Amino acid sequence: MANFNIDSEEKRTYDAIVIGSGASGGWAAKELCDKGLKTLVLERGRDVKHIKDYPTASKGDWEFEFRGTVPVEERVNHKNARWLREQTMHWQLPDDEQPVVFEKPFFWFRGYHVGGKSLLWARQTQRWSDYDFEGPARDGFAIDWPIRYKDIEPWYSYVEKFAGIAGDKDGLPELPDSEVMKAYEMSCVETYFKEKIRENYGNTRHLISARCAHLSDPQEIHLQQGRNKCQGQRMCNRGCIFGGYFSSNSSTIPWAMKTGNLTMRPNAVVHSIIYDDEKGKATGVRIIDAESKEMIEFYAKIIFVNASTFNSNAILLNSTSDRFPNGLGNDNGLLGKYMSWHNYRGKANARYEGLKDKTTDGGRPTNAYVPRFRNVFKQETDFLRGYAIGISGGRGHNSDTTPIGDQLRENILNPELGDWHISSWMMGECVPVEENHVRLHPELKDKYGIPQLVISCDWTENDDKMVKDYVEQSIEMFEKAGFTDIDARDTKAPPGSDIHEMGGVRMGKDPKTSLLNEWNQLHHCKNVFVTDGACMTSTGTQNPTLTFMALTARAANYAVEELNKQNI
Numbered sequence: 043m044a045n046f047n048i049d050s051e052e053k054r055t056y057d058a059i060v061i062g063s064g065a066s067g068g069w070a071a072k073e074l075c076d077k078g079l080k081t082l083v084l085e086r087g088r089d090v091k092h093i094k095d096y097p098t099a100s101k102g103d104w105e106f107e108f109r110g111t112v113p114v115e116e117r118v119n120h121k122n123a124r125w126l127r128e129q130t131m132h133w134q135l136p137d138d139e140q141p142v143v144f145e146k147p148f149f150w151f152r153g154y155h156v157g158g159k160s161l162l163w164a165r166q167t168q169r170w171s172d173y174d175f176e177g178p179a180r181d182g183f184a185i186d187w188p189i190r191y192k193d194i195e196p197w198y199s200y201v202e203k204f205a206g207i208a209g210d211k212d213g214l215p216e217l218p219d220s221e222v223m224k225a226y227e228m229s230c231v232e233t234y235f236k237e238k239i240r241e242n243y244g245n246t247r248h249l250i251s252a253r254c255a256h257l258s259d260p261q262e263i264h265l266q267q268g269r270n271k272c273q274g275q276r277m278c279n280r281g282c283i284f285g286g287y288f289s290s291n292s293s294t295i296p297w298a299m300k301t302g303n304l305t306m307r308p309n310a311v312v313h314s315i316i317y318d319d320e321k322g323k324a325t326g327v328r329i330i331d332a333e334s335k336e337m338i339e340f341y342a343k344i345i346f347v348n349a350s351t352f353n354s355n356a357i358l359l360n361s362t363s364d365r366f367p368n369g370l371g372n373d374n375g376l377l378g379k380y381m382s383w384h385n386y387r388g389k390a391n392a393r394y395e396g397l398k399d400k401t402t403d404g405g406r407p408t409n410a411y412v413p414r415f416r417n418v419f420k421q422e423t424d425f426l427r428g429y430a431i432g433i434s435g436g437r438g439h440n441s442d443t444t445p446i447g448d449q450l451r452e453n454i455l456n457p458e459l460g461d462w463h464i465s466s467w468m469m470g471e472c473v474p475v476e477e478n479h480v481r482l483h484p485e486l487k488d489k490y491g492i493p494q495l496v497i498s499c500d501w502t503e504n505d506d507k508m509v510k511d512y513v514e515q516s517i518e519m520f521e522k523a524g525f526t527d528i529d530a531r532d533t534k535a536p537p538g539s540d541i542h543e544m545g546g547v548r549m550g551k552d553p554k555t556s557l558l559n560e561w562n563q564l565h566h567c568k569n570v571f572v573t574d575g576a577c578m579t580s581t582g583t584q585n586p587t588l589t590f591m592a593l594t595a596r597a598a599n600y601a602v603e604e605l606n607k608q609n610i
């Protein structure tokens with residue numbers, strides 16, 4: 043039952059509303075608040091305060107009651123979860139929070155709390171180049187982007203300096219350099235592999251230290267955020283009390299809060315966006331309060347939709363009005379279509395018998411990375427686009443941990459070292475096709491009365507061919523490096539675990555074939571901006587969140603300019 047009287051309308055009116063407080067929503071909030079807009083962030087999950095709400099951040103393995111294993115009785119409402127651990131149970135989504143209809147196998151990883159998946163991500167941050175933005179125009183598959191690298195370049199620099207990126211200046215045209223602090227050192231087997239790649243492939247393939255959103259050398263701007271150097275503990279997904287990695291909670295949200303312009307409303311499940319037929323624009327957002335189940339309306343001049351790809355699609359599809367009976371801005375019927383993601387199906391690993399005199403010490407928060415080398419400068423294979431490869435090499439040990447007391451301590455302090463090993467995983471560009479889509483179920487609803495989302499996404503023949511090529515190339519590169527026990531395979535995993543959903547509200551030049559313009563505005567409702575992964579016209583091979591953040595900062599600054607000119 044709607045309750046529109048809980049407060050006066052004036053008190054529920056802001057300059058801007060941001061839906062979602064994750065990686066992209068945090069940036070929208072920061073930029074809008076910095077520019078003086080009274081901004082309301084509507085977040086469906088609970089509040090999470092930096093440091094205070096990371097209950098396991100500093101715990102040793104021995105301090106967990108079940109050594110990390112989650113007891114059967116706590117698994118009951120988590121049947122859909124893949125990685126249940128005591129260390130990260132506080133982020134897990136109960137199954138009944140948002141039931142979904144998976145028309146085809148798909149694994150959807152969600153993080154519903156203030157900060158969203160910015161608390162859970164692996165923090166890999168590689169820029170796109172024009173080879174990515176021009177991909178669709180070059181091979182004619184899907185539609186052309188309305189922007190190019192030069193349009194987003196200054197915004198990459200802008201978000202990188204604030205977030206803090208560790209990496210090298212590699213000077214590669216296919217992976218433009220970022221604003222970086224010093225890179226994390228590669229392990230000796232990775233360095234060895236880098237040399238072998240150079241020897242065997244010359245300038246056509248490279249192995250670099252993967253750029254990541256960690257503070258290897260905090261600058262003044264990071265200290266101002268209250269963050270400090272990454273300690274290399276590699277317990278990031280519990281939440282980091284040092285603010286060593288970028289999350290909304292450690293960075294953008296507290297920054298926005300300090301401006302005095304931010305109102306954060308957790309437990310606010312957005313139902314739909316309100317469109318006023320007479321004014322010809324959106325006037326606000328309807329939420330269901332997660333605790334009271336009341337429907338409440340909030341109003342604003344501009345609305346940023348940052349609920350993560352599938353949810354942003356769902357919200358727009360559920361935002362129907364006389365003018366938009368099929369969802370907000372959906373005149374061409376393409377909303378929810380051309381959904382895409384990344385292809386992580388290929389995996390490989392091997393052993394290296396050399397380097398026995400070397401060991402490793404300490405931890406690092408990243409790995410090594412082979413930027414895309416297929417079909418970059420010319421089309422050279424029977425599939426479109428290409429893949430990047432993640433590489434991680436280390437040395438295992440076979441310490442006997444069965445004894446107790448002095449012997450146990452001795453075995454752990456001076457482990458018996460095994461061989462060096464190397465593992466690799468593909469990160470392929472999926473080409474968006476119309477059949478891969480999400481839609482709302484006509485009858486099924488969740489506990490908030492919101493229609494359930496139907497996810498209908500599958501691999502294409504292009505993906506299959508790409509995996510085959512990755513497997514062949516991995517074997518070849520590993521053999522040429524002298525690695526042994528090579529195992530390279532197609533895991534045949536269903537899509538989704540690749541965690542990079544994109545599309546459904548794509549950007550484009552033509553309103554007949556796209557939903558958003560070059561500034562992430564809905565073509566047909568200019569005061570609504572969609573700047574999370576839903577806006578992506580194609581997917582590139584690079585981990586996408588840096589691009590979502592840069593697009594968000596760019597669009598937010600544009601929105602403020604347009605507001606000031608009274609254009610929206």
Ligand SMILES: Cc1cc2nc3c(=O)[nH]c(=O)nc-3n(C[C@H](O)[C@H](O)[C@H](O)COP(=O)(O)OP(=O)(O)OC[C@H]3O[C@@H](n4cnc5c(N)ncnc54)[C@H](O)[C@@H]3O)c2cc1C
Nearest residue numbers: 062064065066086154158159164165166312574585586587
């Ligand atoms: C394990 C893992 C590793 C990853 N590693 C990387 C990586 O290395 N590099 C990379 O680039 N990306 C990585 N990603 C992906 C990255 O986390 C996402 O791309 C990024 O967080 C997306 O930002 P977002 O703002 O769109 O969504 P999110 O960060 O998911 O935030 C969306 C927010 O919206 C809220 N919300 C959803 N629906 C509603 C609603 N109806 N009403 C109100 N609020 C709502 C959610 O609760 C959430 O807080 C990884 C993801 C996972 C899970």
